[in-house]
Amino acid sequence: MTALPPAPWPGTRPDDAHRPVPATAPGGAPRPAGGPVLPSDDDLLADAVAASDAPHVVFALSRHGRRTLCTGGTAPAPPLPREDLRYEIGSATKTFTGLLLAGLIHAGELTGGEPAAALLDGGRPAGAAPVTLAHLITHTSGLPALPAAFLLRGLPAWHTNPYARFPADRVVAAFLRHRPRRRPGTRWCYSNYGVAVLGHALAAATGTPWEDLLAERVLRPLGLTGTALRPHEPGHDAPGHGKDGVSPVPAFDAGGFQAAGAVRATPHDLLTFLEAHLDPAAAPPALAPALHAVRVPVLRRGLTHRHVHTLAWFRHPTDGGPMYFHSGATLGQQAFLGFRPDTGTALAAVCTRRFRAHDPFVAAAYGLLAEERPGPPGADGTHRSGAGQP
Incomplete structure (x- = not known):
């Protein structure tokens, strides 16, 4: 692993060089004669929905601001349209937490180099190699995926809600007792635990609960009214299912791991979130x-x-430029979020089934985002289609 900078670099901009020439001229002019005939976005999304083999599925695509949604699934359609339900996005929540941290850094409220233990334990001395906020968000803190005591405490609820049995005070206490085996910043290891600790450290640093902090700094500025951090009123949250695609799973309770996996959102809100990443100039200043x-x-x-x-x-x-993505899963749902500046494409995909192996849902979503086709700019509006609707 390359050396981790002491803190994120405010003001640095991504490399957007080597963008391909769009296959269509501005305004949606037709391709030159003899060019390949590509399937429409409706067809691509319908194929992805069918391949996902889940009770409820939504693939939501934005190309140059023009949205196309396709919904379907193996279960009967719910009373509320599938695209209007809130879906658990699991670890894709970390993209919200990362944006929150970046915003606090650019506002001058934090640097990213603050020792997390000092924030969480009333100014505890940092020590020679402290775990910083930057280490926590980049999975280089030296923390394991979960606290050592998590398995034992969560085992009685392993197939229902194990995270609910590990609340915030236990997450923080476990972190303050932990002694990393490796110097922070020297090895990458994906850690729900680390990002959970980050959420509590941000709350301590700002004097604001993480839930309120995220709402104030990210959700409200972006107008994400269809996003929540806890189960909502009955009928508004998509129901989860186990690996067989039939067995119901209770709504996910993140316990003390909110910053790592608590977000549930509508596909439209997820697209709004991603479109802001595609065009920061159009986002709130x-x-x-x-x-x-x-x-x-x-x-x-x-x-x-x-x-x-x-x-x-x-x-x-990719051949045209970088693609950015993050997937996530709870016990009964999965999500994939991604965007590509070079093609002006954003993709939010959600489904109500937890795949354990040979995951067709993530494969379909990743393939859609990786596809080398810019797509013409479209007029404002949303296209909807149904695939596999009973």
Whole structure:
């Protein structure tokens, strides 16, 4: 892994060089004669919905601001349209937390280099190699995926809601007792635990609960009225299902891991969130610098440093430029969020089934985002289609 900077770099902008020439001229002019005939977005999304094989599925695509949604599933359609339900996005919540941290850094309220233990334990001395906020969001803190005591405490509710049995005070206490085996910043290890601790550290640093902080700094500025951090009124949250696609699963309770997995949102809200990343200049001015910052690589890992990470996103190369994405899962639902500046494309995909292996849902979503087709700018409006509607 390359050396981790002491804190995120405010003001740095991503490299948008080497953008491809669009396949259509501005305004949606037709392709030159003889060009390949590509399937429509409606057809692509319908194929992805069918391949997902889940009770409720929504694939929501934005190309140059023009939205196309396709819904379907193996279960009867719910009373509320599938696209209007809130879906649990699990670990994709970390993209919201990363944006929140970037916003606090650009506002001058934090640097990212603050020792988390000092914030959480009333000014505890930092020590020689403290775990910083930047380490926590980039999964280089040295913390394991979950606290050591999590398995034992969560085991009685392992198939229902294990996280609910590990509330905030236990997450913080476990962190303050933990002694990392490796120096922070030297190894990447994906950690729900670390990002959960980050949420509590941000709350301590600002004197504001993480839930309120996220609403104030991210959700309300972006107008995400269809996003919540807890189960909502009956009928407004999508029901989760187990790996068989039939067995019902209770609504997810993140316990003390809210910053790592509590967000539930409508597909339209998720697209709004992603479209802000595509065009920070059109976002609220207070968020624009943070939206730029979360596109900047902060570490590389793996053989030849192939795996690139930002404060909030996994970043993969394509022929035209980088694509940014993050997936997530709860016990009964899955989500995939991603965007590509070079093609002006954003994708929010959600489904109500938890796949354990041979995951067709994530494969379909990743394939859609990775596809090399800019797509013409479209007129304002939303296209909807139904695939597999009973």
